[in-house]
Amino acid sequence: MDLTNTLAGSYDFSLPQLATALKLGPKAYEWALEDLADPARIDRGSGTQQLWHDNFVLAAQSLAQARRWLPLLSLSGKAHRVHLVLRDHPAAGPESGPPTVAQLRSGLMVAGSAAPAGYVAVTVSAGNWVDVHRAVAAALTHFQVGRPGSVVRGLRIGLTDPVHAAWAAGDPLARSLTPDMLEPEEHDIFPVDVLVAATAPEITSVRRPARIILPESGLADVDGWSTALPPVDVRSVSPRGFEPYPGSGIVQAVPAPDGGVAFDGVHGTAVLAPGEPVGAHTVAALRPHSYVDIAGLLSASDQRSASVVISNLAVAGIPMLAGPGSRALQLLGPDLAAAVTDFDAQDTPLRRESKSIDMRRLALDLFEPAARWARWVPNLAQPEPATVSVLLATRRADRVREAVRQIDRQSWPAVEIVLVLHGIELPDGELDRLRAECSRDLVVRTAGAEQVLGQVLNIGVAAASGELLAKMDDDDWYGRNHLRDLVQARRYSGADLVGSQVEFVYLEDLDILTRRPAEGERYCHHVAGGTMLISRQDLADLGGWRPVHRAVDRCLLQAVEAAGGSIYRGHGQNYVMHRYGDAPGHGGHTWAPEMETFLQNSSEQWDGFVLPPQIDAADISYRPPGRSRRLRSIFSAAEPELQTSFPARGEHS
């Protein structure tokens, strides 16, 4: 059998350079080129015809593009070796590194090496023939942080035209279907659940897809759920990397002459070719800029393509400047269109970030692949959101009511409250009143005062029934969308544990709100204990909470990392830590260092009890006592009362 080397995808790579870098041998100069964007490729193919290659190279400009092309490779047959080449992956650099070998989950061997031409190449082999689609899917997980797997929760999407590849959002279960695959035998099953096609195909078989989506028919829909707009591949484009303090100015997004999109002012000019997806590299190039002015994009002739680009930028949380009223914005739906046009170049960085959070939350609700497909095919995709059990362990009876109310106000629909009373009892009738006021399931457990915090939390875990567990504190303040944002972050990051940084701290003694330097959304090693969200199964696999009296959060973070898991930090505007005036002896579980800790690296301060925009002050019943008398100015305060005397060196404990 005379085998060829096949190059699929982007053709602007130097073939001799590729052959040398990939060590393809003497036959490397005979190439077959496969155009993944050509519909005829599917028309002339056959589901039963097997293709064979010596080397199969998928060359893509970005990870997002490779993920988009993944379903189209289901008809590409098998090869001795499969190479995934990415040009704009962050790992690509001028220096060539030594090959690394790792065993993938799928049992394939991958040998990766950075080639000197500014791209990275991953070679996948199995010692024998390897399925091209399976190998590329495995290679893509090599680049992916977080959990691999289906982004549409198991829904099988079929494509009859490569132009609709975006509707699969990089899902590894999605398939290209040749005409003969649309007519399975009666005893067989239809290969996919739902078909995306330009026109409804005539299927004579009794085995049919449950639903056929025709993107063109959705152009008139303006409720945000138009089938004309594909989902956004959130594993490639997400709020990750948002910069709260941009260092550069406004960028203009304008239609390029060839039908693509140009971003003027991004290191010169960044251009998206026609049909090229917005990828992580495009988003990364836009991050340092304060705003993207999309006025030019909104006047483009192809309003649908403009709308697709804007939906991606909205999911990424990139602040945009636009006037209302264009067709492209209407396609996004009224809520998201309003959020996109809500930015003002005069906004403070805090307000800019808050508006970005509002916009990305709406955009993720609409364009996250699982959510969008659940809306389009409600009987097939999973309709129910994940249930979150909130663990609320408390030693302060006086804080229980407000803490339960705070959780009850959460916008995430499926919430269960697991209240663990640690060595305390509630007044008579208080529990009944709580249940009457609360619209959520309220589970109450008690733990003896002699039990340590880790044991108390494990009692709560045993009583919880949700598939996700969130830990919240009784004395801190949370925004209404705290749980919603964490669940969304868990989906798009694929991290095993998500949470927030302690950015905002209210210092009761000083009567000021401080903000530590915001680091933006990113994978990290630490999140605040009162913001952790982890799946019940993952927590069980890690052995639950460590039965110690303090530092249980740190122990869990260590366990996640030691088990090879990942931790993701979302934005910090949903959480304000309350630093009591009488800390550290205020009787709670809270980490309570001395006050100087919270003033070190304080990037911003606000006088008085001020809350970040994501927390509605109307929800908070707390009334600040005002600045502590001992910390008022010498000119404002009365005579000091306490005698100040210090021990000599060595006497201080």
Added chain:
Amino acid sequence: MTDLAVTLDVHKQIRQWQQEAGLPVVDLQQPRRSWAAMLTILLDARSADARTAALSISSILTGSTQRNPLQVLIPDSEDSVLLEQWLAFEPDVRFVRTVDEAVLGAQYLLVCPAGVVFGSHSVQAAVEAAQESGARLLRAVVDGVSGSLELWDTAGLGSAADLSAAEQGIRDDGGERWVSGASLGAYAAGRPAPKMFLRKGAAGRFDVHVVVKDLKDPAARRDYEQQIRQLESELARAKRHWWQEASSAAPAGGTARRPFGSVPLRAVRKGPRYLAARTALRLRRWTTG
């Protein structure tokens, strides 16, 4: 007991306090400047004992801005008498009994509660922090000390009475900024000094230790010559040590020893006594068996 004897006892007592607190034991005999200074310091010692106040005062007066006038706010008491005796010969230190008696600096007034120990550059760091942040009132929390450091921008304020209403006004305008005492190098007496104090800005440029000696003085000259000779001898000893190390590290069968490597030549080199001893040993082995 004479006044001089009393003063000496006070100095001795305060040196002991400095020693116990881990502060450098220094006498306050530094050049001072007049009261027309840009910055004045007001130490609030109303609720402190003499020892606590003395530690703060000595850290202020031995810092890099030691030439700034200092006012000590302390009521009449035994403690105040002791402090006044200690600082009797310091022209730029004055004692006030009430807040209203305090004199504002031309530009800044630094209010410090007794018990705060300043690092060498703390005052300058506070001024720079205020300038960088644009704060009209910079305040620093020092864990372990009741109250806070206050650095007031006094421009536009006529007297201490104006300041009583100024705090709320500055808060309302967003002109107040809080920092940690550790970021200025300040800490509570009795606690360890901040482990790392990075002096930023202009303060870092003054972190130079300069020793001035007059070489016309024969004693200083002899001292320098002796130091140079000592360095030369250490250098020579290091060279010898290096040569010995290099020689012992050479391989036994190396090219440098090959001419003397054979057994007969080695025996000749070791002399007649060695030859006689070897011959006797061999004869004894031969006769015994």
